[in-house]
Amino acid sequence: MTLRLLQHVGVDGARSVIAATETGAAFVIGVDSVRALAERAIAAGSDLAAAVAACGTGASVDIAAELAAGRLTSPIDHGDPAHLIMTGTGLTHLGSAEGRDKMHRAAADAATQTDSMRMFLEGVEGGKPAEGARGQQPEWFYKGDGSGLVAPGAALTMPDFAQDGGEEPELAGIYLIGPDGTPFRLGLCLANEFSDHVTERHNYLWLAHSKLRQASLGPELLVGTPPAHIEGMSRIHRDGEVLWEKPFLSGEANMSHSIANLEAHHFKYDLFRRPGDVHVHFFGTATLSFSDGVATREGDMFEIEAAPFTLPLRNTLTKAAPQPVAVKAL
Structure with missing residues (x-):
């Protein structure tokens, strides 16, 4: 199953990560950036898919609708x-x-x-x-x-x-x-x-x-x-x-x-x-x-x-x- 990661900014400015596969997309719990998720994977000696599984996912999301609404940002960035x-x-x-x-x-x-x-x-x-x-x-x-x-x-x-x-x-x-x-x-x-x-x-x-x-x-x-x-x-x-x-x-x-x-x-x-x-x-x-x-x-x-x-x-x-x-x- 192909894993895709996206970065989302809500109407309130809150950042989150979305994990998407062929079966749907959902918010990843507890991380606000792909970089933070990757840092967790490196620290655990795992990969990104395992890091997503360890965090768990919450509410489902329509990524096409979120893109149309302008709430998807670049899938990677840095605070500096x-x-x-x-x-x-x-x-x-x-x-x-x-x-x-x-x-x-x-x-x-x-x-x-x-x-x-x-x-x-x-x-x-x-x-x-x-x-x-x-x-x-x-x-x-x-x-x-x-x-x-x-x-x-x-x-x-x-x-x-x-x-x-x-x-x-x-x-x-x-x-x-x-x-x-x-x-x-x-x-x-x-x-x-x-x-x-x-x-x-x-x-x-x-x-x-x-x-x-x-x-x-x-x-x-x-x-x-x-x-x-x-x-x-x-x-x-x-x-x-x-x-x-x-x-x-x-x-x-x-x-x-x-x-x-x-x-x-x-x-x-x-x-x-x-x-x-x-x-x-x-x-x-x-x-x-x-x-x-x-x-x-x-x-x-x-x-x-x-x-x-x-x-x-x-x-x-x-x-x-x-x-x-x-x-x-x-």
């Missing part, structure tokens, strides 16, 4: 947003080099293999090493901290200087670092790893700038062994109609890197094994509306859905007002 770290890897999916290569080839000799294609092919060759081994390292980027994590249903806001606000439908691994520095994978979430593809297209060395944006997670944290094959659909709605839609694939069967290899290269750094920190690590995608020539605009609504997640991730695109920054000398 600086201790939630968002990062990601690119060129990890079979076919993911095509869209990236289209962006970068315009700035390169058409007869020369781009850095993106070389990195992708190296991943295909060495991204799934034997168990316990560390294979080819992937492209890696820093995305921000917990202050940039947007709740499902909330707006994704691009900064006033952004040249684009584009969706990236993918999976994100959710991790909590234990007291001894051990990374624990709590599960996977559906995600929109929102990026600025026009900025990236100008020069691939601007990838770091293009990724410093908000991101959103679907309301459900899928617990247990990650599915090897996930099929989903990504859409953009404009003025009440579907502007663009395209299926996407994820899971290891559709990736050039194993999840274990991506984890090994992320958590090999001491900085990312600081006890108590939460990590949201985006695993990449091969499907972008930008690659199909779509130019998003304010008011567009992104929609991402994929089984075995039962709820969609929807976010509307907005743009921030200018925020002039003056650096003062002391």
Whole structure:
């Protein structure tokens, strides 16, 4: 039976955790966050399913209705947003080099293999090493901290200087670092790893700038062994109609890197094994509306859905007002 965990905020502001399976959903007794539940599991030497069983469940709940009412938040967070770290890897999916290569080839000799294609092919060759081994390292980027994590249903806001606000439908691994520095994978979430593809297209060395944006997670944290094959659909709605839609694939069967290899290269750094920190690590995608020539605009609504997640991730695109920054000398 598939276990999914959700975080809920009531009309009175009280936080709670919901455990959902194929047979229904109910509030977990005695915990107010998924992080707290995970800390209990680590302390007990158990897993999240056992932690839910130990707590017990109470009143049943209609998670679709709660999402529609705006009472479901991101399925992971941290009391101090600086201790939630968002990062990601690119060129990890079979076919993911095509869209990236289209962006970068315009700035390169058409007869020369781009850095993106070389990195992708190296991943295909060495991204799934034997168990316990560390294979080819992937492209890696820093995305921000917990202050940039947007709740499902909330707006994704691009900064006033952004040249684009584009969706990236993918999976994100959710991790909590234990007291001894051990990374624990709590599960996977559906995600929109929102990026600025026009900025990236100008020069691939601007990838770091293009990724410093908000991101959103679907309301459900899928617990247990990650599915090897996930099929989903990504859409953009404009003025009440579907502007663009395209299926996407994820899971290891559709990736050039194993999840274990991506984890090994992320958590090999001491900085990312600081006890108590939460990590949201985006695993990449091969499907972008930008690659199909779509130019998003304010008011567009992104929609991402994929089984075995039962709820969609929807976010509307907005743009921030200018925020002039003056650096003062002391």
